[in-house]
Amino acid sequence: MxxxxxxxxxxxxxxxxxxxxxxxxxxxSFAPQAPVNWVLYDAQCRYCLALxxxxxxxxxxxxxxxxxxxSLWVPSALGLLPRExxxxxxxxxxxxxxxxxADAVVFLARRIWWxxxxxxxxxxxxxxxxxxxxxxxxxxxRYCGSATCAAVRVAGAGxxxxxxxxxxxxxx
Numbered sequence: 001m002x003x004x005x006x007x008x009x010x011x012x013x014x015x016x017x018x019x020x021x022x023x024x025x026x027x028x029s030f031a032p033q034a035p036v037n038w039v040l041y042d043a044q045c046r047y048c049l050a051l052x053x054x055x056x057x058x059x060x061x062x063x064x065x066x067x068x069x070x071s072l073w074v075p076s077a078l079g080l081l082p083r084e085x086x087x088x089x090x091x092x093x094x095x096x097x098x099x100x101x102a103d104a105v106v107f108l109a110r111r112i113w114w115x116x117x118x119x120x121x122x123x124x125x126x127x128x129x130x131x132x133x134x135x136x137x138x139x140x141x142r143y144c145g146s147a148t149c150a151a152v153r154v155a156g157a158g159x160x161x162x163x164x165x166x167x168x169x170x171x172x
Contacts, residue, residue: 036063036065036094037063037064037065037091037092037093037094038064038065038066038067038090038091038092038093039052039055039059039064039065039066039067039089039090039091039104039108040066040067040068040069040071040074040078040089040090040091040092041066041067041068041069041089042068042069042070042086042089042142043068043069043070044070044086045142045143047142048089048142052066058112059108062111062112064091064108069085069086069089069090070086077092078090078092078098087100087101087139088100088101088104088135088136088139089101089104089105090104091104091107091108101132101135101136101139102122102128102131102132102134102135102136103128103132105118105131105135106118106119106122106128106131109122
């Protein structure tokens with residue numbers, strides 16, 4: 001059985017080498033060394049960040065650690081281009097499986113007793129199609145404000161932003 005290392009919070013890697021004489025870990029420039037299950041989220045999205053903070057204890061009890069998609073080790077570990085990276089949340093398992101978007105949500109739902117009905121619903125033939133469409137719509141609008149929304153193009157790169165976010169978007 002693979003045991004995840006203690007979760008240092010929402011910004012892994014969990015164990016980074018330290019600079020000589022420094023108490024702070026080095027920048028996140030490499031993947032974690034021990035196999036763990038990761039839930040990867042967009043740390044620049046205030047809704048994603050709030051959901052990650054809320055779900056962290058639930059997921060940790062089930063062997064998942066959380067990390068921002070913006071962590072330096074994530075693109076190489078997942079083999080994704082920067083423009084693909086922030087399209088959707090990801091689940092990266094200790095055995096190397098990668099799930100994204102609605103598929104990742106359903107994968108996690110199967111492991112949480114009160115979310116299990118979502119997994120069961122997803123097993124109905126044809127049910128994943130509307131779940132994926134709903135997830136894509138939510139992901140495409142996650143940077144929208146309460147009353148207004150700039151044109152968000154998550155699939156295509158916007159000017160200077162590989163995720164396609166509007167340039168006036170503020171980080172949380």
